[in-house]
Amino acid sequence: MRLGGRIQAAIEVLQDMESRNRPVSVALKDWGNNHRFAGSGDRNAIGNLVYDALRKRASTGYMFGGEDAEALIFGTLLRQWGMSLAQIQEALADDKFAPEIPVARIEAASQKDLAFMPSEVEADVPAWVSDHLEEAFGDEWVEEAKALAERPPLDMRVNTLKAEREKVLKQLSKQGAKPSKIARQGMRISAKGGASRMPNVTAEPAFQKGWFEVQDEGSQIVADLVFAQGGEQVFDYCAGAGGKTLALAATMDNKGQVHAYDADKQRLAPIFDRLKRAGTRNVQVHAADAEIDHLHGSFDRVVVDAPCTGSGTWRRHPDAKWKLTEDQLESRKLEQAAILDTARNFVKPGGYLCYITCSIFQDENEDQIYAFGDRHDDFDLLGAGEVWEELFGTDAPKPWTTDFNCVTLTPRTTGTDGFFFAVLQRLK
Template sequence: MRTGGRLAAAIEVLEDIDRRYRPAAEALRDWGLSHRFAGSKDRAAIGNIVYDALRRKRSAAWMLGEETPRALAFGALAIEAGFTAQTFDEALAGDTFAPPGLSAQETAALKTHRLEQAPDGVRADCPEWCEPILERACGADWVDEAAALAARPPLDLRVNTLKAARDKVVRALDKSGAGPCALAPVGLRIGAIEGQGRHPNVQAEPAFQKGWFEVQDEGSQIVAQLAGAAPGMQVLDFCAGAGGKSLAMSAAMENTGQICAFDADKQRLAPIFDRLKRAGCRNVQATAGEGALEALEGRMDLVLVDAPCTGSGTWRRRPDAKWRLSEKQLEQRQAEQAEILEKASRFVRPGGRLAYVTCSVFAEENADRVRAFLEASSGFTPVDHAALWQRNFPEKAGFARIDPALGIALSPLRTGTDGFYFAALTRD
């Protein structure tokens, strides 16, 4: 397929997402199944246009002067690939599968609209209702912080030190371009996709099948490290999900002590069993039954709460979720987070630690929740988060946004990671 055909296909997928209000990955998968003539390079290029259009939805619409699937796809190529009116004319000429060329109105808009002159919210590429929320969370940097959440993400891996050292995994993945992460001590990073390429399928590598590494964002690795799991500890991962942080803590604990990986949703927890087996984690017990936790009350050295949240910190990877998010959903998440924190706190022993994590950049889900918990629950004291960061990353001062009493915020702009929040409280 030529550029015109790929652009037409991307517009078709974006129309499907808009019409049926469904995830981008699902729409792209179905398009591929019904268009089997499209090769892997074509599918990758189409996917890039679709995801770029969703990440940059607001700025792409501003560039073309309207918010239609066509405008978003054209705008995405203009922003991410540097296409101009002339470039489009040349790329679409003679391509029978291409969409209609630029209209006079579209050409004029593309020639006169410059993103550096756009309103703050457009350059931030966020929903309008999120603008004050992001400004409150990020301060004067909010536009740049939000814009970084609209960029293409890297592919991060965590070396499983139970089975391999980082240099060994680097050698095994020598053709992938993987190199050490900037912060996570056992993290590897494959840079963001350039042009119309795609990330390598690292899960097909023998090293992955052997359990030498897991796919895990560097931010997730960092918050797991900050939690402080150590050999011999008794740990409860209270919202374990697919188990990424349980696996990271198991390696940090050198397969000693005990981790109880709990999630009330059996379906979310299901992938953990194969992952534990592949990684060789022997100190993790997974359960979806709350009854199994009764004997753990007041006994755990560490309780990690990876709370359900809006996922605003993962907008680079799930840009369609950004535009589906509503104020009502944010309110619902806050209520769930308060309830989960209260439940999880019962399991911390005196002198033990309660670690609260989200993949959100909203203060309403982060510092506000910790502050409210401390006001409602006696017996917990926040750690010195500035000192905690310094102990773990002594040469990286200034990378994260830190409130000594209320937590640590990671973001694509500052730390090069997804947006994460971490706070730790000690039980008196």
């Protein structure tokens, strides 16, 4: 396919999402199934166009006077793909599959005065979200939000049960893998622009051998901050697909035991294949409907990677940004409080309760921790920043939080997805 056909396809995918209220991943998959002639490069380029358009939907729509699919895709070519009107016209010349170029709209958008662009539009977030971001980041909230509208890198974690980082980096050198700036066993392939695509690292022999896992660097960092030690009993209470379970098992060098549990059996299902490939021997998986009350007071560390809005992952899931509602946020807050109140029962006296979200909203983060402390005076909030400095030193990029009681990672400060981490100790 030439660029014109890819543009037309991207417009159709956005229109399908709008008319049928479908997730971007489903709309792209359906388009691919209905257009078997399209090669992997075509599908990747179309996906890039669609995802880039969704990341900056509000600001592009402001420039073009509307958030229709035509405006978003041609605006993406101009703003994020670095193409001029002349370059677009040249690329689409004599392409029978190309849509008509909206020349007048592009010219008007190029000369639009952006001085009076509302802050939430510049930040590319829903208007109601701006108050929550300002509460979290103060005067810097717009810049923090803008960083969440950029393309993410591809991050991986070396599985130290099977390989060392230098060995895996050598295997992935042709794919452009470099050591992460913070995560101790992290590797990164930086994002590129335009139609470029990330390598399929899961097809590499090193992945099949279990030498590494695909995992955002922020997720690796918060798993490290749990500070699990070999020989301990650790409970991953919201294990999901097992990313942090695997990281904890490797950190503990297969010594002690990690118990993995999730109330949603569908989320937990992938963990079994991942554990086998990784060569873990110290993980016990509990079924979603298993009776686990007998484990109360048994664990040195209980990890709660709580269900949340996912606002910290908007680089990877930009459509979720525009679908999120205040009611959904309120529902998540209630769920988080209930999970914390339940998970605390599994911490033994002197043990630690580690709270994690992939959100950047204070409502789901600090507010939850301080409210939990008000409800349970037998837990004391510790300074996560001290562990940060012990693990990562003082030269690495710093997290957002300044008091270091709680740690907030963001794309702007740490170059990762948005994550929150706090740790409390049970006193009695």
